[in-house]
Amino acid sequence: MLLADAVFLAAASLLPRRAPCPIAGPTAEVDGDEEEAGCSVGYPMVLVQIPMYNEREVYKLSIEAACGMWWPSDRVIVQVLDDSTDPTVKDLVELECKFWANNGKNVKYEVRNNRTGYKAGALKQGMLYEYVQQCDFVAVFDADFQPEPDFLVRTVPYLVHNPRIALVQARWEFVNPKEFLMTRIQKMTLDYHFKVEQEAGSSTFGFFGFNGTAGVWRTSSIKEAGGWEDRTTVEDMDLAVRAGLKGWKFIYVGDVKVKSELPSNLKAYRRQQHRWTCGAANLFRKMGAEIILTKEVSLWRKLYLIYSFFFIRKVVAHVVPFMLYCVIIPLSVLIPEVTVPVWGVVYIPTTITLLYAIRNPSSIHFIPFWILFENVMSFHRTKATFIGLLELGNVNEWVVTEKLGRTKPVPQMLEKPRCRFWDRWPAGRFVSPLFLRNFHQVLAAGADSNACTCLHAPCRVILISHEILLDSIYER
Template identity: 70%
Template sequence: ARAVAPALTTAVWACLAMSAMLLLEAACMSLVSLVAVRLLRLRPERRFKWEPMAGALEGGEADVEDPPASAGRREFPMVLVQIPMYNEKEVYKLSIGAVCALTWPPDRIIIQVLDDSTDPIIKELVELECQEWASKKIDIKYEVRNNRKGYKAGALKKGMEHVYAQQCEFVAIFDADFQPESDFLLKTIPFLVHNPKIALVQTRWKFVNYDACLMTRIQKMSLDYHFKVEQESGSFMHAFFGFNGTAGVWRVSAINESGGWKDRTTVEDMDLAVRACLKEWEFLYVGDIRVKSELPSTFKAYRHQQHRWTCGAANLFRKMGWEIVTNKVCLLEPHRKRQNEYHVMFVISLCRGYQYGRNGTFYTAFCLYGGSLLPSSHSCSTALSFHYLPWFLKSIFLSGGWSIFLPPLPS
């Protein structure tokens, strides 16, 4: 006990010190978001070159029917829109319909439905929906695979291998429960066209079911902080922030240069974003563009989502930690290394063994991981600090402590 107690005390104080550092980080990000973006109104349009596409009307629509404007269609780059889905019986019509309604010259856009559904009835329904839109002269492709290798990452990678996809300069990605507005491409593509160093334009999510129950309201608060503070400040300071996996537009050349989609973790979006950042590509977050989406409204769906996000981030850290440290860009430009290290997710264990990722330096990771090995009493006391409190409450929530506030779950 005499040998262990000093080590435990040191670990607790180290965790508290790191908590103070993360509190300072949160305060700095909030200050940047409030002053630079809200008060000074330094919107992305003022910081980056943005001009409407040739042939676009003032109202935000493309004049694709007027013959004189058709000459300007060459100014519209080829865009691929991917919709990966898996047994999405409830929302497939909404997502496909919203994407097919995007305002863009019909000969300059290709819509790709990547259906990994295992239910033959749902697959037939999705295929019929695609055929119906194809009959309306929409260039939509229905793609299926013989297996689900790599899951979403595998589907996206396979979709990019088609000949028609390789002709596209940009690719927009929407999950099956996302519904973009018709002017989405007209607002996002100009950032990529006029700023060749930008690899990704990430937009904000708009939750249509946030008021369904207490669980969805808590999720909305957490994700609003993620978008309004973390991603907005990261974009303004040219620091790293991850791709959210949907509601974003990628430059195809950036994807190819970064090694393409990889299925080594369940967070293929963060994996690609980290590799693109190490290749010196820049990311842009545009909070004024919002895409409708749905939050998990059942306890089971929420647990599955959080498990996939956090465990995938931990695996990504194990696979890419050394690559970040030894990257040539990081060695030549130390400030870039700090940005990447500071925004890689790590795993800490709280309460009943639930693991969650959190931003921090490599030193922080070791301290936090050491703190997670403490006995439960020490872990709970440490969790009362500013840094641990949100994750402590989150673990209670996932373990069922909040279930009394939620409606009964279906069996």
């Protein structure tokens, strides 16, 4: 089942891509003189939503990027939805919004009295304000996402020229993929998701799961689908499935990339994966019957949603690797009566791995580490899958992924030039001060001699400075 789905996705992702459509008016940065001359005619009204929660490290990045997009100032509203509980952070975000408002940008700073529904609740509340009714499209960005200035120019035309398109999804780009081995592996997994899964869904059935950010929605499609719901931790996928069942089409544009940040520690990554995996399985439980009974989409699209999108990718893809590599194969080693056919333990897993690797040629040498890491994570994803399917205790647990506010690509730590052996050998750190202290004692003992008097003072200063430096290094 996994192999057949992987082959189907790989083949479908290679289908020809759609060419972008031009939009009325200039397709470059719009300055103040052009706006005064009426050049904003033909531009639809766009709402940019940025949900936040105590985002001290990244709030400036997202607001600045949203306000810097090429779109007439009178045709775009930047809405900052701040659920922060830290008063200092709230003051900083509000101050940043006022700064851009004073610079001619239409920025709205909105807060709630509670965090009901988390991100979904904030987005739902944001759609209720009166000024949103004039907006034709809604762009959503998480707090660590930094769209390029031409983002709206390259995505909105799809919605303008095709009234049946509800969503245009852009690709994620990362500012810290080479920071650690773990971030490299995350990039490999997400690159496959975007290059293969999202591209295949867009090319075949015009449907894929919204990634929750870096996308533009048609406002009317959100309303027709029932708006944002907080019944699971994947409110983005929930909205996408409901809109898909209403017959709306989605488009993925892989050439439009939005910078974001990968989790830099295992704890944050595990929590993120738990939220995504558990939420998807729980949504499958809640919407399975609705997908089967709906009459507004074709049978093939229903089959794709139930079998490929949900059952294979959200359940089987997590449970099977864990059962195979962590249960069955170890039992076959310990218990001679348990045998595993070669095709099940070698041929099929190898083929699936190659289908993953072929879309990441620059990282193919990290495939062994990717396999080991994914097998370890399969335990946590399997646990989250059953929590979602059975609706156990922490099924709706929501923990915001920790961010560090990366603005530029970090140094390539895994590609540092090799140090010389004697640079790594720590003995020099101990030999050097011992030698210097002995040399200092020799000079001190011979201070009365004429030969050492002229050298004693400057050498003493150098030695003391060197000892202070070494002591500070050891303390650190």
